[in-house]
Amino acid sequence: MPANAIVSESYRDQEPGPLLSEAAFRALTQALDMAVLTSFAEAQLDGVPDLIVELIDLYLEDAPRRLAAIEEALARKDERALKRAAHCLRGSSANLGALQVALICEELERIECNDWFPGVQALLSCLEEEFGRVRQVLLIERQRRS
Amino acid sequence: MLPTTNQVSRRILVADDDPVIRHLVAAIVKKEGYTTVLAIDGREAYRILQADADFKAAVFDMVMPHLEGLDLIRYMSTEKRLMRIPVMMITSEPDPNLIANSFAAGVTVYLSKPFTTERLQTTLQMLLSDSNGTKSGPAIQSMNAQKPDREPERK
Numbered sequence: 001m002p003a004n005a006i007v008s009e010s011y012r013d014q015e016p017g018p019l020l021s022e023a024a025f026r027a028l029t030q031a032l033d034m035a036v037l038t039s040f041a042e043a044q045l046d047g048v049p050d051l052i053v054e055l056i057d058l059y060l061e062d063a064p065r066r067l068a069a070i071e072e073a074l075a076r077k078d079e080r081a082l083k084r085a086a087h088c089l090r091g092s093s094a095n096l097g098a099l100q101v102a103l104i105c106e107e108l109e110r111i112e113c114n115d116w117f118p119g120v121q122a123l124l125s126c127l128e129e130e131f132g133r134v135r136q137v138l139l140i141e142r143q144r145r146s
Numbered sequence: 147m148l149p150t151t152n153q154v155s156r157r158i159l160v161a162d163d164d165p166v167i168r169h170l171v172a173a174i175v176k177k178e179g180y181t182t183v184l185a186i187d188g189r190e191a192y193r194i195l196q197a198d199a200d201f202k203a204a205v206f207d208m209v210m211p212h213l214e215g216l217d218l219i220r221y222m223s224t225e226k227r228l229m230r231i232p233v234m235m236i237t238s239e240p241d242p243n244l245i246a247n248s249f250a251a252g253v254t255v256y257l258s259k260p261f262t263t264e265r266l267q268t269t270l271q272m273l274l275s276d277s278n279g280t281k282s283g284p285a286i287q288s289m290n291a292q293k294p295d296r297e298p299e300r301k
Contacts (some may be wrong), residue, residue: 045177093258
């Protein structure tokens with residue numbers, strides 16, 4: 001599979017996708033520091049499933065739930081719930097090398113409460129876009145390891 | 147592998163509501179030769195600790211639903227059977243006051259996110275460095291000095 005090919009949006013149903021433009025490929029490769037993620041292969045035990053694949057699967061299951069929680073909290077204007085979801089997503093994202101996602105989450109945690117709706121909405125849009133890139137990179141890595 | 151410090155128990159309690167971090171911590175702990183007992187949040191960790199004190203150490207996330215890491219430590223400081231268990235606190239909060247409060251409450255070692263395998267291994271070695279399995283230094287002094295400021299949630 002070419003390095004700059006993408007897979008299906010659904011990582012459970014992986015199919016090679018079209019080739020990306022150079023700019024799109026660059027954006028993808030900047031979305032996630034693969035060296036950070038793959039460094040955890042050091043903790044791989046013999047005779048058990050691939051730890052990196054497990055981490056990818058867990059992240060791809062959990063992060064959309066956190067994004068949905070942020071969106072729901074925004075709709076309810078529930079600042080505490082929004083910041084808690086952003087906090088959790090920041091931790092796992094930073095640890096797996098998705099630094100842009102982590103930075104946007106950090107901004108969500110810090111944003112001022114007064115008249116915060118437009119700012120949060122803009123950050124959430126950025127977050128969803130950036131997470132989409134991270135997901136594509138993770139899907140490629142997952143397929144490579146399968 | 148870490149040196150064996152207690153032949154009775156090689157179990158480490160890991161509590162984190164983030165499944166990615168929980169799985170990662172557990173994998174690294176197992177790689178070091180220990181077994182893990184996992185809790186999906188502070189409340190589950192509290193229930194486990196109510197019934198079971200046979201842990202070599204505990205690793206808690208600072209921010210968890212229902213019961214936070216500091217609340218767990220304050221509860222542990224009130225129970226003689228749990229006081230001896232050294233605790234590592236993991237957090238992505240860089241707030242120095244929060245870190246100071248963690249140590250004052252009885253945290254043995256502190257690990258900030260994001261962490262690498264090596265950093266967690268090193269911190270785990272620090273956590274388990276006391277050969278008799280008891281807490282040492284400022285953590286135990288603070289633990290004795292500070293009582294919990296509220297009761298943990300109960301079902």
